[in-house]
Amino acid sequence: FNHSNSFAFFNGINNNLFYNIVEIHFCTVIIVERALRSRAPDLDKKKYLVPSDLTVGQLSFLIRQRVSMRPEEALFFFVNNSLPPSSSPLSAVYEEHHEEDLFLYMTYSNESVYGA
Template identity: 45%
Template sequence: MSRSQSNFKQQHEFEKRKTESKRIKEKYPGRFPVIVEKADRSDVSNTDKKKYLVPGEITFGQFVHFISKSINMSGEKAIFMFVDNALPPTGILMSQLYEDAKDEDGFLYFVYGAENTFGCQNMQCIVPPTRCLRLPNCTYNMIVF
């Protein structure tokens, strides 16, 4: 699941991106500017927004859950989000992931796609209900900008 270059990077000059990320980090300490884009060949929906301001204390897994809810993923699909063509561990804090993988412009870039994995169709489980897991509803203190 790759993208040769981010659409966001193509649409905005480097210096403008760098200035914007610096301004955001100064205005919102403890939060990190993130760009989320769909993989080129993925058939999953686009997110409502591409730019997110993410609290550093949530985990990557919580962020993935937030994004999957924002694109109305069907029950049988799982979302996969990559940074630099790698799948980060779900338990890593977003603050650590940001420090490890941020771009030189100051943004952290994710590419996402989905795959059929859970064996459910049209919200009807074709495996025993105890094996068709749903994540609990959560709310996150994230700012979309």
């Protein structure tokens, strides 16, 4: 997403209004994309505005509901090629890893588990 949309594009949008809404409602802006070599299904949308107190595990549950995955498949999220703890609030992950455009970019991948 960040490669196909430049920072200049987002600067052209009324960012003051956008970021004020984010700050007032204590939300985190996340761009979620499928990892390059993943066989996980694609999401119908990539941009999410989520509550800052949402954890990585809760986000995983929400994303898992949006894609049709078999029960024996696990879903993993990566931020800057690292795996954040599932109990970590997204606000903490955002503070540590957000980009200069103030978005948090996450990728997801699936893996077969339980001997499947």
